[in-house]
Amino acid sequence: MSSLLIKNGTVVTATDHYQADVYIEGETVSMIGATLDIVAEREIDATGCYLFPGGIDAHTHMELPVMGTQSSDTFETGTLAGLHGGTTTIIDFANQSRGGTLEAAIQEWHRKADGHAVADYAFHCAVTDFNDDSRKEIPRVVHDHGINSFKIFMAYKDTLMIDDAQIYQLMEEVARHGGIVTAHTENGDMIERNIRGHLEAGNTAVKYHALSRPAYCEAEAAGRAIDIAHATGCPFYIVHTTCEETLEMVKVATLRNQKVHVETCIQYLLLDESWYAREGFEGARMVISPPLRKKKDQQALWASMNQNLVHHVATDHCPFCLAQKEAGRDDFTRIPNGAPGVENRFELLYSEGVAKGRIDLNKFVEMSSTGAAKIFGLFPRKGTIAVGSDADIVIFDPDVQHKISAASHHMNVDYNPYEGWQVQGKTRTTILRGTVAIDDGKALVGRGFGRYLKRPPKKGPLAN
Ligand code: URP
Ligand code: ZN
Ligand code: ZN
Numbered sequence: 470m471s472s473l474l475i476k477n478g479t480v481v482t483a484t485d486h487y488q489a490d491v492y493i494e495g496e497t498v499s500m501i502g503a504t505l506d507i508v509a510e511r512e513i514d515a516t517g518c519y520l521f522p523g524g525i526d527a528h529t530h531m532e533l534p535v536m537g538t539q540s541s542d543t544f545e546t547g548t549l550a551g552l553h554g555g556t557t558t559i560i561d562f563a564n565q566s567r568g569g570t571l572e573a574a575i576q577e578w579h580r581k582a583d584g585h586a587v588a589d590y591a592f593h594c595a596v597t598d599f600n601d602d603s604r605k606e607i608p609r610v611v612h613d614h615g616i617n618s619f620k621i622f623m624a625y626k627d628t629l630m631i632d633d634a635q636i637y638q639l640m641e642e643v644a645r646h647g648g649i650v651t652a653h654t655e656n657g658d659m660i661e662r663n664i665r666g667h668l669e670a671g672n673t674a675v676k677y678h679a680l681s682r683p684a685y686c687e688a689e690a691a692g693r694a695i696d697i698a699h700a701t702g703c704p705f706y707i708v709h710t711t712c713e714e715t716l717e718m719v720k721v722a723t724l725r726n727q728k729v730h731v732e733t734c735i736q737y738l739l740l741d742e743s744w745y746a747r748e749g750f751e752g753a754r755m756v757i758s759p760p761l762r763k764k765k766d767q768q769a770l771w772a773s774m775n776q777n778l779v780h781h782v783a784t785d786h787c788p789f790c791l792a793q794k795e796a797g798r799d800d801f802t803r804i805p806n807g808a809p810g811v812e813n814r815f816e817l818l819y820s821e822g823v824a825k826g827r828i829d830l831n832k833f834v835e836m837s838s839t840g841a842a843k844i845f846g847l848f849p850r851k852g853t854i855a856v857g858s859d860a861d862i863v864i865f866d867p868d869v870q871h872k873i874s875a876a877s878h879h880m881n882v883d884y885n886p887y888e889g890w891q892v893q894g895k896t897r898t899t900i901l902r903g904t905v906a907i908d909d910g911k912a913l914v915g916r917g918f919g920r921y922l923k924r925p926p927k928k929g930p931l932a933n
Contacts, residue, residue, distance in 0.1 A: 470495040471510055473903060478515030478864060481830050482522065482853050483839035491520060493860040496902035501856060513905075515864050518897060521834055522853050523557025523861030524815040527841040528708055528732060528783035531561055532581050535805045536796065540787045542881045544581055545916050547786065547811055548588035550879035552906050552914075555815035555896035557588050557861040558851055558922065559786075560841070562620055564595040567628070571596065571606040575614050579921070586919030587912075588901060589861075591847070593651060595620035597628070599635035604642050611646045615923020617846050619643050620708070623690040624655035624682075624758065636694065640703035647926025649704040649730070649844065654690035654715065655682060655759055664802055675752035676745040678801040679760035687759050688714035695722045695729055704927065706730035706844060709785050711737045711759045713769040719778055730844050732781045733770050735814045739821055740886060741767065753794040754884055756804040757785065771827045780840040782818055784810035788882035809882045813873055816892050819865070824893040846924035864898040871895050 473493040480489045480501065490505035491498060500507070531547040533540040542550065548559060563578035565571050571594055578592050594616050596603060610616050621636055622629035631639070636650075643650050663681035667673075672680075691707055695718055698705035707715065710733045719729045736757065741764050744755040755761055773779040787807025797804030815837055822828040828836070842852020849858050871892050875885040899907040906914045 471903060473900070474505060474507060474509035474512045475515050475520060475862065475864065476512060478518050478520040480520045480854050481834055483831050483835040486830055491854065491862065493903045496859060498854060498856055498858050498860045501854070513864065513898065517866065517868065519830070519865045519867060520854060521555070521863040521865050522838040523851070523863055523899065523901065524551070524555045524837045525558045525560070525841040525847065525851060526551060526556050526783050526786065526811055526814060527560040527781055527845060528734065528785045529559045529561045529811055530785070530787040530807065533564070533787055535807065536803065538789065538793050538796070538805055540807055541790050541793065542786070542788050542811070544586040544590065546879070546881040548586045548590065548919055549912060550812040552588050552899045552901065552912070553879045553896070553910070554812040555863040555865065555899055556811060557899060557901045558590065558847065559588060559811065560591045560593055560845060562595045563592040564629070565597045565603065567598045569598070571603055571610050575610065575616065582919070583921065584917045587906070587914055587916060588919045589922055590919055591845070591922040591924055592616055593618040593620045595622070596631065596639055597622065599631050599639050604638060607642045607648070608646050611648050611926050615925070617648045617924045617926050618651055618706070619648055620651045620653070622653045623694065624653060624657035624660055626657040626661045630657040633693065633697065637697050637701060640697055640701040644701055644703035647928055649706055649927065650698065651706040651708050652694045653709070654687055654694055654707055656686040656690045659686050668800070668802065673800045675750065675756060675801050675804070678756050678804065679742055679745045682758060682760050684712040684714045684762060684766070687712060688718050691715045692718040695719070695727065698729070699725070699727050704730070706732065708732050709734050709737065709759065709783070710770070710779070712762045712766040716769055716773050716778060731773070731779045732783050733779050734783050734785045735810055735817055736808060736886060737762065738767055738770055738782065739817065750798055753797060753804050755808055755886060756794070756797070756801065756806055757808050758806045774828055774832055774836055779836070780844060782814065782836040783841070784814045786811035788880055790883050808886055809880045810886070812878050812880050813885070813887055815863070816894060816896060817887065820893040824867070846927060847922060860900055860903040862900040863896050864900070865894060866897045867894045869895040869897070
């Protein structure tokens with residue numbers, strides 16, 4: 470069995486940080502000690518560096534079919550890019566097709582990912598056509614496929630959205646089988662009406678994308694889904710939360726002791742609606758749903774991490790090249806929704822969060838890794854550095870500065886929303902299951918190194 474000793478680093482988990490040596494045998498952490506006097510096949514000196522649990526991005530869309538095109542990262546390119554930045558596990562969405570089965574969606578996503586992904590991966594199952602047949606599939610999805618999380622879209626009317634009655638029944642069934650429902654919360658009917666109004670008035674520019682999807686549309690849907698989750702007793706998670714109004718809904722739910730798991734994404738913390746006022750068509754790069762919000766919403770999201778109202782920072786990585794975005798130059802509704810981020814999330818959250826004093830080191834680990842591992846049933850295999858856990862470790866140098874650029878990133882997309890941003894701290898080495906995957910910017914693993922992760926249903930006192 471291979472062995473690797475990481476000397477002199479500072480181990481950081483969601484609760485501790487301490488100087489220690491970490492000994493890895495095969496794929497697993499087998500010893501952690503102040504000073505380990507042990508001979509290993511390979512030794513890495515991590516003096517001056519943090520040892521973080523490998524990042525988990527619980528919201529990505531690799532090769533997602535959208536509006537006649539597909540997101541430009543494959544499982545191979547997207548997960549490799551993630552590894553460069555310090556993300557060792559992604560959870561992608563296997564989207565059911567209208568008229569198709571959940572089984573077919575999961576098989577399709579396995580075809581995309583198996584033998585291709587470079588980092589480890591799991592799937593959420595997105596239910597876009599809920600009926601008696603799809604309801605009957607749920608136990609198999611949970612127990613045979615190891616998928617304990619489902620996704621609903623409350624927006625994208627006529628393609629992905631399901632209605633409240635369907636949501637209610639889905640939540641009842643998912644709760645029965647120990648799963649969790651995740652939701653894209655935007656009021657699809659209101660948005661559709663807004664869009665029609667803008668198009669009829671000849672308002673086709675990029676900014677009307679954001680104007681069609683105000684924060685109250687997001688918060689209304691969040692409140693509704695929270696109530697249905699409460700009524701059904703279903704564990705519930707809001708994806709890509711953007712605004713203060715939605716956080717208010719979550720706060721209200723806490724008063725009746727309802728736990729609502731909340732994800733935000735790095736772009737909502739760092740970028741704002743001024744993107745849509747940019748010259749010409751540039752704003753199309755950040756046409757995402759929900760759209761970027763106001764600076765006051767960014768402040769609320771940062772604060773909510775520290776108040777334990779936000780539990781994970783993901784990316785919603787869904788990149789499209791500029792030529793793909795061009796499809797909507799004359800009609801904002803034709804711009805494929807999505808933007809890149811999987812490579813930059815981890816380092817940006819450290820740089821903008823820890824280095825700028827908005828969150829501490831433990832909160833950084835919780836947001837980038839542990840929170841998602843716990844919510845989605847990967848913990849303690851993933852999401853921490855502990856004896857018996859997978860040896861997914863990022864050796865992170867807090868003193869190195871670097872600049873983000875599409876010219877040097879590894880994502881398969883020809884722009885970067887953070888172009889020119891100066892980043893404090895850098896992923897020096899990424900270790901995935903005991904193998905050095907990235908070292909000083911060099912990839913040492915390739916296609917097919919990633920492994921599919923089955924996730925058990927949630928039970929017992931830690932389940933929520
Ligand atoms: O604009 C976005 N977010 N595209 C990806 C699909 C989704 O809604 O998550
Ligand atoms: Zn979404
Ligand atoms: Zn998404």
